Amino acid sequence: MPIKVSPVAGSRFYIGSAPVDVPDVDVTEADFAAVTWIEVGQYETMGNSGDSAQGNTVNLLNRRRTYNWKGSRQAPQRSDNFALNTSDPGQIAMIAAEATDFNYPFKVELNGAPITKSATATITIASPGVVTWTGHNLAANTAVKFSTTGALPTGLTAGTTYYVKTVLDADTFTLSATKGGTAIVTTGSQSGVHTATTVPAGPQRLFMGQVSAAEEGMGGANNAQMLNCTVLPNTNYVRVAALG
Known part of the structure; x- marks a missing residue:
């Protein structure tokens, strides 16, 4: 098995632009789908992510031993x-969040985005439109952009980021905004040669919590x-795999 070391350098930290209500169940990636993110600039050191359990003990008389649970x-x-x-918008947002009792969504994007891939692609005029990219090997939710020597079908704009909606097979998939x-849905006509390019994203950690300190x-x-900044998480962490 090859050695894999993931450096912290290259990671980014984001706060949501508005407070959220923390649900009474564990959160999932879908709970963050509508969040508008603000990057907190000039990231210097990163906190730890993940859960831990409260340690408790009971003293068992018959064993003369303390049992941990x-x-x-x-x-x-x-x-x-x-x-x-x-003047950094993200730092301003963290300071503003500390002045409230509200929970905010947070995202940590780690280093480790895949290499960008690009290939010639064809697109059907259909409902939904189907992209053919031979041997694409892309997972659902992978971000992609398109360029063209002519015109893309109506419904798609060159340079705009779209997401793989449904992987139909090894060569085809649909898109979502x-x-x-x-x-x-693609309509109208098209011309020229189209090129699809991935927009790789590193692994992410998503959670909700309160900013309890924003000290200079x-x-x-x-x-x-x-x-x-000190953040008090009030949900589980959602681990999102790298895509690209």
Whole structure:
């Protein structure tokens, strides 16, 4: 088995543009589909992701031993730190979120996006339109863009990001305008040679929680001014695989 090391460098942190209500069940990727994300710039150090269980003990008289057992699960608080930029929209959003008692959605996009792939593709005029890309090997929700030497069918615009809706077979798939959205219908006419190109995305971690601290850290002469943020997760983490 080959060695695989995933560096933290290249990762990005995002906060949703509006607060959300935390559901009383575990969240899924679909709960974040409508979120408008704001990247928090100048990311310096990343907090930990994932759950842990509350540790509990019971003292067993007959065994003269303390027995450990797992209790409630939680995602412990995380610390994400940014080189201070008072005009950065994401940092402004984190400071504003700290001043409220609301929960916000968060996304951490990790390093590890696949290599961009590109190939000549054909597109049917149909409901829905079907893209043929020989041996595409793409999964549902993979982002793709199109360019052309002529004109794409009505319903598609060159340079716009679309998503693989349904993989029909090894060579064909349909498209949607958003992840999990309605399949796109193509109409009109088309011309020229079309090229499809993936828009790779790295693995993601999605969760909801509250910003409990957004402190400006200073330090000594050789320290950068920092925005040190503490986030209290109030949901599970959703692990989204890399796509591309």
